[in-house]
Structures are given as C-alpha cells and as structure tokens.
Amino acid sequence: MARKPAKRSCSYLMSMSYLSLIVVTMVIGMGATWYVNRQINKYLRVPASTRITGAQMAERMLAANGVTGVQIHRGGPQQDHFDPRSNSITLDPDAFGGTSITAIATACHEVGHACQFAEGYAPMRIRGALVPAVNFASNAWVFLLMIGIFMHxxxxxxxxxxxxxxxxxxxxxxLPVEFDASRRGLAFLTTQGITSAEQSGAYSVLRACALTYVAAALTSILQLLWLLQSHDE
Structure with missing residues (x-):
C-alpha cells in the first residue's frame, strides 16, 4: 500500500518534467523563428549597393571558386537549399530575383554549400552518410518508443x-556545415565592394538563419536527455 503514492508521485513528476520540456522547446523554437523572420524581413527591404540579383551573385561566387556544373533554379517561397543529388541550388523568388541584402546573403550561403560539396568538405560528407539512417530513424523511433512503453x-x-x-x-x-557555408558566403561578399553596413546586415541575416539550426539541435538534445533520464527511472 505504501508504494502506490510513490508510483503516482513518480508518474506525476515525470509528466510535469515532460510538460516543462515541451514549454521550454516551444519557447526556444518560437523565439528563434521570431528572430529569424525579423532579420530576414528587415534586410529584405534594404537594397544592396551591388544592384545585382541573388542568382547573379550566386553565379559570380561559383565562378570565383572555380565551381562548375551547378544549376541555379527559381523555387517557391522559402525554398532555399543546395541539393547534392542534382548538384543544384534552389532560391526562393525574393532571393533569386531580388537585389536586397537578404537576397545576396541567402544566395551566397547556398553557394557555400555547393563549394563544400565540390571540395569534399568532411562534415558535409559525414552528414550525407548519415542521411539514410536519419530518414529511417526520425520516422521509426517514436513508434518503437511507444510500443516499448506500452508492452513494457x-x-x-x-x-x-x-x-x-x-x-x-x-x-x-x-551545425558546422551551416556555419561554414555562411562563412564562405560572407567572405565572398566582402570582395564584391559592399559597404561595411551591408556586410553587417548580411552577417545578421545568416546568423539569424543559423540560429534555427542551433535551436533545433538544442531542443533535440534536451529531448534526448529527458528520454535517457526517464529510461533510467
């Protein structure tokens, strides 16, 4: 009889700890999203002195780094990425055809990934090797966890x-893949005659975007620590 309250107490504390985890991760995610949108929208309205589009700046950076065979496509809203499978860059309409600080910073960041791929950048190769396992694990782990809990x-x-x-x-x-791509992009932009204020703006945009990856990693680490603690109990 004495054990029942203890079990209820343990279950209650575990529930409260998970609720706290949800609240913390939501705050981190919402805070990161707010900051990113603020910086992107702020510099989306600031034209760069180069007066060339993000796509054109991407072509310049590719040529400057001797990277060939990379196609640059116009994508949908918020579709900015480098695809190593097709060796292509996709930029959203604002980045592809826009001449803002956000446009050229975004374009150069994606070219940074293309340069990594062309050079065989080690963290990118490791990341690519993990993709098949991650695609499976990210979908399967929660189902295994629930089955394991309910079936003891x-x-x-x-x-x-x-x-x-x-x-x-x-x-x-x-994280190092994203940080290095931004470093490459910013280093190239400094050679294109943009002002120090524009360099600062580009840095703010890319730092904000990197924050989303930091936030995602942090929330995942917190989730993993909670899982480990709960498992030990």
Whole structure:
C-alpha cells in the first residue's frame, strides 16, 4: 500500500518534467523563428549597393571558386537549399530575383554549400552518410518508443533512444556545415565592394538563419536527455 503514492508521485513528476520540456522547446523554437523572420524581413527591404540579383551573385561566387556544373533554379517561397543529388541550388523568388541584402546573403550561403560539396568538405560528407539512417530513424523511433512503453519492453525503448540519438548526431553535424557555408558566403561578399553596413546586415541575416539550426539541435538534445533520464527511472 505504501508504494502506490510513490508510483503516482513518480508518474506525476515525470509528466510535469515532460510538460516543462515541451514549454521550454516551444519557447526556444518560437523565439528563434521570431528572430529569424525579423532579420530576414528587415534586410529584405534594404537594397544592396551591388544592384545585382541573388542568382547573379550566386553565379559570380561559383565562378570565383572555380565551381562548375551547378544549376541555379527559381523555387517557391522559402525554398532555399543546395541539393547534392542534382548538384543544384534552389532560391526562393525574393532571393533569386531580388537585389536586397537578404537576397545576396541567402544566395551566397547556398553557394557555400555547393563549394563544400565540390571540395569534399568532411562534415558535409559525414552528414550525407548519415542521411539514410536519419530518414529511417526520425520516422521509426517514436513508434518503437511507444510500443516499448506500452508492452513494457525495455529493449525496444533502448533501441528507440539509440535511434533518436542518431537524429541528434545528424543535427549536431549539420551545425558546422551551416556555419561554414555562411562563412564562405560572407567572405565572398566582402570582395564584391559592399559597404561595411551591408556586410553587417548580411552577417545578421545568416546568423539569424543559423540560429534555427542551433535551436533545433538544442531542443533535440534536451529531448534526448529527458528520454535517457526517464529510461533510467
């Protein structure tokens, strides 16, 4: 009889700890999103003195780094990425055809990824090698966790946590890839005659975008720590 309150108390504390985790991760995510949107929109209205579009700046940076065979496509809203499978860059309409600080900073960041791919940048290769495992683990871990909990199968729960740890590892490896792409982009922009104020604006845009990856990694680490603690209990 004495054990029942203890179990209820343990269950209550675990529930409260998970609720706290949800609140913290929501605050981190919402804060990062607000800051990113603020910086992007702020410098989206500031034209760069170069007066060339993001797509044109991307072509310049590719040529300056001797990277060939990379196609630059116009994508939909907020579709900015480099695809190593097709060796192509996709820029959203504002970045592709715009001449703002946000446009050229975004374009150069994506070219930074193209340069990484062309050079065989180690963190990018590691990240690419993890993609198949992450694609599977990110979809399967939660189902294994729920089955393990409801069927009281500690082995499945442990496997689920290991799979989630792979997802966290992927996000951590992503950080140097993103930071290096921004570093490359900013270094190139300084050679294009933009003012110090424009360099500062480009830095603010790319720093804000990097914050989304930091926030995602941080929330994933917190989730993993909670899973490990709960598993030990």
């Amino acid at each position: 199968m500690a082995g499945l729960t442990t496997l689920a946590i290991i799979m989630y740890a792979v997802v966290v590892l992927f996000q951590l490896v992503t």
